[in-house]
Amino acid sequence: MIDPPDCILFVQHGWTDTHQDILQLVKTLKTAKNQIVALNFGWLKTWIESEDILELIEQKVVEVLDSYPDIPWRIIGYSLGGLLWLDFLDQHPELWSKINSIVLIGCPINGVQSFGILKPSETKIAKYLLKSRQAVTEKIAQSIPTLSIAGDLGDKSDGTIRIETTQVAFGEFTCLPNLSHAKLKTSPQVVEVIQKFWDFLPIQVIPKKDFAIILIERLQAVPGMTYTQNRDFERSQVYLLFQDGKSIRIWKNSLNILYVFLANKNKECLYSGCVCWVHAQELQNSLEAIHQDYYELVIHGFD
Numbered sequence: 001m002i003d004p005p006d007c008i009l010f011v012q013h014g015w016t017d018t019h020q021d022i023l024q025l026v027k028t029l030k031t032a033k034n035q036i037v038a039l040n041f042g043w044l045k046t047w048i049e050s051e052d053i054l055e056l057i058e059q060k061v062v063e064v065l066d067s068y069p070d071i072p073w074r075i076i077g078y079s080l081g082g083l084l085w086l087d088f089l090d091q092h093p094e095l096w097s098k099i100n101s102i103v104l105i106g107c108p109i110n111g112v113q114s115f116g117i118l119k120p121s122e123t124k125i126a127k128y129l130l131k132s133r134q135a136v137t138e139k140i141a142q143s144i145p146t147l148s149i150a151g152d153l154g155d156k157s158d159g160t161i162r163i164e165t166t167q168v169a170f171g172e173f174t175c176l177p178n179l180s181h182a183k184l185k186t187s188p189q190v191v192e193v194i195q196k197f198w199d200f201l202p203i204q205v206i207p208k209k210d211f212a213i214i215l216i217e218r219l220q221a222v223p224g225m226t227y228t229q230n231r232d233f234e235r236s237q238v239y240l241l242f243q244d245g246k247s248i249r250i251w252k253n254s255l256n257i258l259y260v261f262l263a264n265k266n267k268e269c270l271y272s273g274c275v276c277w278v279h280a281q282e283l284q285n286s287l288e289a290i291h292q293d294y295y296e297l298v299i300h301g302f303d
Contacts, residue, residue: 005035007100008064008073012039012057012081014106014185015129021185022078022105028191031198035071037064057088061095075102076194078185079161082107083133089144090136101145101201103194106158106184109137109148110165137168146171147197149190151179158184172197211297212246215262215290216271219248222286224279225260230272233261240291241299246270248287258283 011026013019019040026036039060041053073095077085082104089095089102111132140146150166151158152175160181167173174193176184184190219225236249236259245265252258258280262271275283291298 003033004068005071006033007031007035008068008071009034009036010038010073010075010085011036012075012077012085013041014079014081017079022076022081025185025187025191026076028188029195029198034074035064035068053084054088054091057084058092061088061092073099074198075099076105077103077107078105079107079181080129082109083129086133086137086140089140090133096140096143099144101147101198102140103197104146104148104166104168105190106151106161106166106181107148108161108165109168110134112161112165134168138170141168141171145197145201147194148173149184149193150175151181151184152177153180154178211242211244212262212264212270215246215248218286218290219260219262219271219273222273222275222279223282224275225273225283226275228259228272228274230261230269232259233263233269233272236261239287242294242297243299244297248290250287256280260287 009026009031011019011022013022019038023036023038026038037060039057041056075085077083085102086104086107086109089099108129109132111130137146146168148166148168148171150161150163150173152163153159154177156163158179158181163175176187176189176193179187179189232251232253233249236251238247239250239260240248247263247267249261249263250258251261256277257274258277259272259274260283261269263269
């Protein structure tokens with residue numbers, strides 16, 4: 001059996017680029033046992049609508065969550081890749097607690113100022129890059145440790161992105177001299193800065209919560225649920241039977257009080273609670289939600 005990684009490292013390349021350079025930079029980092037996820041959209045796909053690219057990122061995230069639901073993440077985004085991840089996280093705040101840190105390299109958080117011959121009115125990607133994400137990034141940086149790295153060729157820019165567009169409040173910032181926008185994704189100096197940033201943010205292994213505790217917490221969250229003694233446990237009938245032998249059982253008395261029990265594979269009661277008829281439907285709804293959420297773990301047709 002292959003041991004799971006300690007961390008999922010999402011890496012995203014920039015506009016009119018491939019993942020090759022930024023992936024090589026990431027591989028030189030001294031890290032925990034990472035699973036690197038480096039989506040390669042290629043030169044052409046970065047010209048398509050941002051919504052399409054964000055959808056591809058979401059598809060990969062869903063795959064990762066299915067395979068490693070309890071593993072923390074780190075994110076590195078270069079240029080456009082950083083903007084894509086900022087927008088994705090803005091749409092999915094429920095994922096923030098999984099993220100150990102975000103590193104933005106040459107990322108125009110405040111939007112680029114011009115595109116030369118490209119007209120924003122005619123080019124969708126130009127519109128996307130011109131947009132400021134300062135407020136979004138500040139909100140994210142208050143919850144997730146964030147580092148922004150910029151280059152300076154002596155004119156307060158890396159030749160493509162101006163320094164002031166890469167800075168974010170509530171996050172850390174490093175500006176490296178004599179590095180162009182292109183060299184930021186291959187420079188050993190960038191590796192060193194990221195390494196120091198990560199050294200203060202060790203990966204914390206997220207303990208996997210016991211399934212029994214998850215089920216108990218779900219039952220306790222039902223409106224009107226009251227803890228009770230398990231003396232009526234023997235009268236209950238199995239409502240949901242799980243593959244590991246655990247079962248959720250229910251019983252209704254003559255006063256229409258609905259009792260619910262959680263039992264282990266040895267039919268020993270782990271939790272008992274009850275709701276009056278006013279909250280009976282809410283309990284039924286919760287039980288059905290548990291059924292759907294853990295459908296693949298439920299044994300069907302056991303009776």
